[in-house]
Amino acid sequence: MSSKYLQEANRLKFQNPDSSMSLFKLSYNYHIKRGDTVKAIRDLINLSYLFANNALFSQSYDGYWQALLLADKMADEAARAWVYNGLGWLYSIYKRQEKAIGYFNLSQSINKQLDISDELNRQIRVNNYYALATLYRKEMNTHMSRRYLDSCWLVQELTGVRPRGRGDNYFNAETGYVLYLETKYEEALNLLLPLEEKFGKHDPSYLVIYYTFLGHIYKSLGNFSLSELYYLRALENTDRYKSHLDLKSGIYDSLSNLYILKGQFAKAYQNLKESKILNEKHFGSRSEDNKYLLEIKDDYRREKEKQHNLIKEQRLAKLEHEDRVWYLKSIILTGTILFLLLLGTLLYRYLRSAYKAEKRLLQKHRELEIKKTNEVLEIKNKELTASALQAIEREELLLDLKRKLIRQQRRPDPQEIGKIVKNIGMSTSKNWKEFEARFTAVNESFYIHLNNRFPGLSQGEQRTCALIKLNFSCKEMAKLLGISIESAHTTRHRLRKKLGLNRSTNLEEFIAGLEHQTA
Template identity: 45%
Template sequence: MCFTRAKKNKQFIVSLLTCLGLLLPKFAMANVLSFQEVHQKVLPVSSETDTEQLADSATQALLKLYETNLNEKDTVKAIRTLKVLARSYSHEGNHKETYDKLWTALLLADAAKIDLEKAAIYKSIGRHYSFYKREEKAFEFLNLSHALKKKMVRRGDIDSSELVESYLSFVSTYREMNNFEMGQVYLDSCQAYKSGKVRPVQANFLAFEEGVLLSQQNQNKKAIALFEEAIPWFEKNIPGYKVLLYNYMGDAYKNLNNYKESELFYQKALFVSEVHNAHKDFTPLIYERLSDLYVLNGDYTKAYKNLKKAKELDAVFFDSRSENNRPLLEIQDSFRNEKETQAKILREQRLAKFEHEEKVLFLEKILLWGFIVFLLLFGFLTYRNLRAKHRIEKQLFTKKRELEIQKNEEVIELKNKELAASVLKLIEKDAFIGTIKDKLSDHNGDLKSQDIKKIIRSISSNNNENWNEFEARFVSINKSFYENLQNKFPKLTVNDQKLCALIKLNFSSKDMARLLNMSIESVHTTRSRLRKKLELSRATNLKQFIANI
């Protein structure tokens, strides 16, 4: 460890600026001063400049940059500057300032609604809670970060491979809590969400965490191989992280009973922490490991010295009585207080709004229900009126139709009676004329035989004309009767149809015989034949059957 203070100073600044440039490359290119600019403008120091003065100068430069970002109203740059400041304070073990800067950054990110930055800050706050073994708070913020990233993945704002970083934070936290079983679960989740081309930063941190878990599973050679593969990348990009890397390599060699190599890597870890001013709060654990190693070697003096050093540093970084961390317990959760105040105001505003909306909604409901009731009542009354009107119209139509039918039937019946009476008169006339015809046929008087025959032919012709006239009048009155009769019984003869017409008019067999110029017995015979043609049984009344046609 024989390095001059100037070399330490330069290495510290290089480490700090490397942190600035590598963790936030885009931000570094646009905002963070290059090493040459810091060296020329901020740190024009001699080789005797103290490391703390250099660190303070770099911090002041970042604070000025933060003020510039605020003046320019560049929230994103201001948030990222605060994150770099928080990381710088964290490496120094100044957790009070770390928390302050992270909470301030969180307030800015929340106000600007920058979810990606909020997720990163939630993760950093959760990790810092874990340093103080406040597991509940640590996982509360880690879960907030993870949930926010999953939401962004669902929205398509970021790729699902970004969740690897969230799972890695759980792996690191469970590692620090010595819960390696849960660490393995989340490491498996990292592998599940890892895409084909992971970023080098993710790949190397995964290799580191996997190496730690392999060492816990007594696969120390595999663990050392993974650590050695990751060393070049960390050396180039995040040299301060070698504090942890060398520490766990020391653990792996100790598990292999290679105490010499184990001691070497523990010492390397302390050296890197000193040179790069990184992970100071982790050094108490390294001194404890060295103490345990010296006990195994039987060197109790060194074991005691290292254990004493571990307790001293633990008091500096984690004891609430220390000057460095006493203010930590007095930190007001400004973000939560601010959010609670805002939430309270919002709740009151929402309550007033809800009360107003509830009244409006109540009035709207009353109006709506009143309108609905009015529509239902109007519809019911309209429907009832229409139905009553329809019923009355239907009744009137039915009654009118019945009256028309009745009237038609009465007219037909009347005409049929008139027709029957007329036919009866014709029958009587025909009978009278028949008598005359018989007398003329038998007369031997002065009338010439030729004249008598002429009179008889005239009487017979008149008889046929009477029947034709009757048939024409009957058909005109009972038109549907003839049509139905012909449709139902197309095989009936003309005489059969005449007989059916006379039966419908209730003519007696005697009248039928006189009208049809046949004997009564012939009429009965014709009726019997008609029944057979109509396929009527003996039980069926012929008159009733024909009347219904």
């Protein structure tokens, strides 16, 4: 159903504009009911374009802004660019060039973000360039007009596809009129004249503009007859195709000037009168159709600004409330964190200080005890060592005396010699007891640990362990105990077996560590 509306609307666009407008409205309502907003926007744009061509500018203006409102809600960028292009044309008709250029540029800035391979996007881009070229041509700025016409050609060259709606014929027609403005009349005619058949076949409504161009050129060349002919043809086509009605007053004005040149003042007056009537109707401030547009009663912008301000105020109030809540939360959270950090720091410092103080105290006590113990052990062990060495010396002396007495046994009194030998043995035993007493006083825990670990050791083996602890060699042990060096070795060997040590275990280290071992 919708496609039939559109086909018929497009067919009647330049034959029966009123019917075409009605069909576009039906198509728009149909798509709105169906929820197809994208197609509804396209219907509004086509309808607004048709309104503009029939000089219904107020309705065209309303339609474009309504389409823009829907395009914004749908975030349809292509539609937005298309609407801004239409608004640019609308403002250019009212010769509000600055506003028109602004809308064309806005349309172009949106379009440049879109995919140019899409036909609609390409058509909008070319239409923007073409519109700007036309706008600057009306301002007699041929340099800028040519620049934008070149852009039109460039888009076609880059894409390799000519956009529907604007193409070579239109660009050539504009270029021809630019040549006319540059007083290159023959070049202008050479470019324009071959286009009549093409426009008559593909877009007869454009003949209004085309014939107006030729009327201006022939008037400048002094060929008033041809100029009049083309002006009249232009007026005829505005009525035939119901298109470009905004140009009609300008064509009457040009005819009036032409008749003045020809001396036909009655016709000049009549055409001037028609021009004034149409100009007042289409553009006068007293026209009910245009009063709305000229006063810029922009419902869309008002509504949008109202919505924007309302959303902004709501957002601002929400943000302010959130800021206050967040500020209070931040203060509480920051205060709590700072308090906990301070408390934690103080507690940590106190515990660390107490721990360090206790550790230093224990360390100091331990060091003092170790130092005291080591000093006592060192002194007493030195005494023991000195005592042992003295005992060794006495032993050597006594042995020497003993040997001498034995050698002289033949001559001295044997009984006396026997007493000497007996006293020497008693002296040796007494020396050992003195040494053992001193050793026990210094190393009182040694015998305790030794007997706990090895209760089966004899007194002699215990003596050997004590001498080994003092690092006595076998030679020194033999002299102290009054035995041979071989016997001292044998005693050490038997002791290793009784202690259950293998060959890899050092006997001296084992005995030295007995006090630190547990049973």
